[in-house]
Amino acid sequence: MVTRAPxxxxxxxxxxxxxxxxxxxxxxxFPVPWPAYAFRQELETxxxxxxxxxxxxxxxxAYGGIWMMVDEAHVTSFAVAPAWRRHGxxxxxxxxxxxxxxxxxxxxxTLEVRLxxxxxxxLYGRFGFRPVGIRxxxxxxxxxxxxxxxxxxLDDPAMAARIARIRVAxxxxxxxxxxxxxxxxxxxxxxxx
Ligand SMILES: CC(C)(COP(=O)(O)OP(=O)(O)OC[C@H]1O[C@@H](n2cnc3c(N)ncnc32)[C@H](O)[C@@H]1OP(=O)(O)O)[C@@H](O)C(=O)NCCC(=O)NCCS
Numbered sequence: 001m002v003t004r005a006p007x008x009x010x011x012x013x014x015x016x017x018x019x020x021x022x023x024x025x026x027x028x029x030f031p032v033p034w035p036a037y038a039f040r041q042e043l044e045t046x047x048x049x050x051x052x053x054x055x056x057x058x059x060x061x062a063y064g065g066i067w068m069m070v071d072e073a074h075v076t077s078f079a080v081a082p083a084w085r086r087h088g089x090x091x092x093x094x095x096x097x098x099x100x101x102x103x104x105x106x107x108x109x110t111l112e113v114r115l116x117x118x119x120x121x122x123l124y125g126r127f128g129f130r131p132v133g134i135r136x137x138x139x140x141x142x143x144x145x146x147x148x149x150x151x152x153x154l155d156d157p158a159m160a161a162r163i164a165r166i167r168v169a170x171x172x173x174x175x176x177x178x179x180x181x182x183x184x185x186x187x188x189x190x191x192x193x
Contacts, residue, residue, distance in 0.1 A: 008056075009054055009055070009056055009061075009089065009092060010054070010055045011053070011054050011055075011092065011093065011096045012052065012053060012055070013051065013052060013053075014039075014043060014051035014052060014053045014063060014065070015043070016040060016043055016044070018053050018060055018063070019036050019039045019040060019043075020036070021053075021059070021060040022039060022053065022060060022063045023035075023036050023039065024081075025060070025061075025062070025063065025079050025080070025081045026039075026063075026077070026079060028081075028082060029079040029080075029082075030079070031139075031141045032139075032140065032141050034077065039051075042065065042076075046067070048067045048068050048069065049065055049066070049067050049076070050065060050066055050068070050100055050104070051063060051064070051065035052064055052065065052093065052096055052097060052100065054089055054092065054093050054096075056084070060081075061080065061081045061084040061089060062079060062080040062081060062084065062089045062090065062093050063077065063078075063079065063093075064078040064079070064093050064094070064097050065078075065097075066097055066100065066106075066109075068101070068104050068105075068106060071105065071106055071107040071108070072106060072107070072108055072109075072110050072150075073097070073100075073101030073104065073106035073108070073109050073110070074109075074110045074111060075097060075109060075110070075111035076111075078090070078093065078094070078097075078111075078120070080093070085119075088170060090123050091123065091126070091166065091170060092170055094123065094124075094127050095163070095166055095167060095170060097109075098127065098154070098163055101154070102154055106154065107153050107154060108150055108151050108152070108153055108154060109127070109129065109150065109151045109154070110148070110149065110150040110151075111124065111129065111148075111149055111150075112135060112138065112146040112147065112148055112149075113146065113147050113149060114139060114144050114146065114147070115134070115144060115145045115146070115147050116144060121147070121149075124149055126166070127151065127162070127163075127166070128151045128152060128159055128162050128163075129149035129150060129151050130150065130151070130152075131147050131148070131149055132148050132149065132150050133147075133148040134146065134147060135148060
C-alpha cells in the first residue's frame, strides 16, 4: 500500500463551487437527494441558511447545514461520504454546526431523522439530541416516519459540558477520535496505515 502524507480535516463554509462534490455525497447518501439547484438556492438566497463542508486534503468528504429559526438551529442536511464514515467525521461536523449555531445565537439544535436511521440517531444521541415527537409518514419515498429530535438548551450546564467533552475527545492528539485522519480510507472505509 502506498503511504501518503497525513491529511488534516478542515471545516469551512460551503461555496457554490463545492456543490458538485456535495451533491455526489448527497446522491449516494439519500433516496431522494436534493438537486444541485436546491443547494445553490440555499447558498445564494436563503438568509436563514448556513452550510459547512469538511475537507480532507482537496476532497470534500462531508457537509451539513442549519437554518436559523429564531433561537433554534434546525439541521437541514448532514452527510459523510461512505468511504469516510465511522472515522469521527460526522462528530466533527456536528461540533462545528453546534459552534456555528451558538455563534449565531441559537439556544437549541433541532432536526428530523428517519426513524430507522440508526447510525444518524446514534450520532445525534451522543450530542444530546432527544426524541420529542414523530411526523408520521414524513418521507415521501417510503412513507417512513420522521423522528423529531432536539437538544437541551446549549447554555444548560450539562449540555455545555457534553459539548466540551466532545471537543476534548476530538482535539488533535486525543487518545480516541484524533482530529487528523492518517490517510484516506481504503475501499472498505478503513484508514490506511
Ligand atoms: C450518519 C452519518 C452522518 C454518520 O457519520 P460518521 O462520520 O460515520 O459518524 P462518526 O464516525 O462521527 O460516528 C459518531 C458516532 O455515531 C454513531 N454511529 C455512526 N455510524 C453508525 C452506524 N453505522 N451504526 C451505529 N452507530 C453509528 C456511533 O455512536 C459513532 O461513534 P463510534 O464510531 O465511536 O461508535 C453517516 O453514516 C451518513 O452520512 N449517513 C448517510 C446520511 C444520513 O443518514 N444523514 C443523516 C440524515 S438525518
